[in-house]
Amino acid sequence: MNPRVNPVLGESEAVEVEGITQAVLAGSNQDLAHSETLPPSSYTSEAFFDAEVEKIFRTDWIAVGHVAQIPNVGDYVTIDILDELLVIVRGADRIRVMSRVCLHRWAPVASGEGNTKLFSCPFHRWAYGLDGQLKAAPHMEQADGFEPKDCKLPEVRSEIWHGTIYINLSGDADPLKERLADLDATFARYDMDKLVLAFSYKYECNFNWKIAVETFMECYHHIGAHSKTAEPHAPGRFSFGGDGGKGWTVCYAPWRPDLPIEERHKTGLPEFEGLSEEVLRNGGLYVIYPLTLFNTNSDRIHWTTIIPVSVNKCIWFRQVLVKPEALELPNYPEIIENIRETGMAIFMEDIEVNDMQQIGAKSSLATVGRLSHLEKTVWQFANYVRGRMRD
Ligand code: FES
Numbered sequence: 206m207n208p209r210v211n212p213v214l215g216e217s218e219a220v221e222v223e224g225i226t227q228a229v230l231a232g233s234n235q236d237l238a239h240s241e242t243l244p245p246s247s248y249t250s251e252a253f254f255d256a257e258v259e260k261i262f263r264t265d266w267i268a269v270g271h272v273a274q275i276p277n278v279g280d281y282v283t284i285d286i287l288d289e290l291l292v293i294v295r296g297a298d299r300i301r302v303m304s305r306v307c308l309h310r311w312a313p314v315a316s317g318e319g320n321t322k323l324f325s326c327p328f329h330r331w332a333y334g335l336d337g338q339l340k341a342a343p344h345m346e347q348a349d350g351f352e353p354k355d356c357k358l359p360e361v362r363s364e365i366w367h368g369t370i371y372i373n374l375s376g377d378a379d380p381l382k383e384r385l386a387d388l389d390a391t392f393a394r395y396d397m398d399k400l401v402l403a404f405s406y407k408y409e410c411n412f413n414w415k416i417a418v419e420t421f422m423e424c425y426h427h428i429g430a431h432s433k434t435a436e437p438h439a440p441g442r443f444s445f446g447g448d449g450g451k452g453w454t455v456c457y458a459p460w461r462p463d464l465p466i467e468e469r470h471k472t473g474l475p476e477f478e479g480l481s482e483e484v485l486r487n488g489g490l491y492v493i494y495p496l497t498l499f500n501t502n503s504d505r506i507h508w509t510t511i512i513p514v515s516v517n518k519c520i521w522f523r524q525v526l527v528k529p530e531a532l533e534l535p536n537y538p539e540i541i542e543n544i545r546e547t548g549m550a551i552f553m554e555d556i557e558v559n560d561m562q563q564i565g566a567k568s569s570l571a572t573v574g575r576l577s578h579l580e581k582t583v584w585q586f587a588n589y590v591r592g593r594m595r596d
């Protein structure tokens with residue numbers, strides 16, 4: 206057995222992971238003109254998904270929320286990811302991401318979202334402060350040596366970058382800020398940490414997490430999946446991938462050159478200031494590897510993180526963020542409703558092709574496929590996956 210394979214796997218699973226990993230790595234040195242997809246089995250093998258959990262999700266940075274979800278001290282939201290039950294909370298001093306599993310007998314001490322001064326466990330009413338400190342534990346006075354002051358909900362390592370809250374479960378990833386330094390100026394255009402939440406939704410998808418990311422990051426599929434929605438004004442053939450960086454990449458989806466740029470930005474929401482004509486025309490679909498997606502518009506950000514659940518299930522968690530002044534507009538509810546409707550129509554077109562791809566990937570006759578130059582970002586993302594699985 207290869208000693209680098211996750212040791213919790215049984216031997217047959219280890220062999221399966223090793224075989225798929227070799228197939229994944231086979232494409233490592235391809236240039237774009239010769240690039241290929243990852244092997245279909247890497248989208249359908251439970252054992253390979255388990256290996257991705259260890260080599261990607263637990264050891265890299267993954268986004269779990271945005272500061273706009275918890276604007277006030279005491280605000281909290283809960284999120285479950287990879288069997289970890291977490292709470293993201295704004296304390297008086299700072300934002301924390303903590304385990305919400307009670308230190309007594311493991312009931313979750315919080316659910317949903319809200320505002321609180323204390324997290325009071327529904328089981329036996331142990332109560333924790335916003336920093337996770339155990340403040341009260343009824344009827345424990347006869348437990349010899351038990352010291353509530355020594356008890357704190359474990360905090361998960363987190364970093365907030367341009368308003369998005371990322372966690373690193375293993376605690377030993379390189380600092381996110383350094384890895385994304387070359388994207389700093391681009392994201393600063395949008396004041397992302399000052400935006401407010403217009404609406405959000407979570408959608409349970411029946412496909413592998415990589416399918417969700419890849420479809421987001423290429424516009425080649427406008428020609429088929431969005432032939433009546435996106436293709437007429439943002440044809441896939443005009444799209445192009447940026448060079449990206451160590452922890453990210455971007456796909457631009459330019460507006461058709463013969464259409465006035467004003468048409469792209471007619472929602473009625475207040476726009477970000479100082480965006481160049483080029484930025485306005487090209488838009489930008491940014492992927493922060495491995496799971497976080499930003500669709501930048503002139504007046505709003507479509508923020509998405511993918512929550513992996515199993516090999517063929519993930520949750521698409523989208524939040525639409527707007528400038529705070531937007532809330533003052535008399536027709537704000539109608540504007541947001543329009544954005545929601547248009548966005549959902551395109552989203553459901555993506556879901557349809559993503560579902561198809563997952564089913565096709567299961568076929569024993571499915572093979573590695575060739576990529577178009579319009580899928581440069583898919584090639585870059587495959588190389589990120591290869592890099593993680595190689596280590
Ligand atoms: S499990 Fe939380 S108080 Fe008992």
Ligand SMILES: [Fe+2]
Binds near residue numbers: 420421426430431
């Ligand atoms: Fe799409």
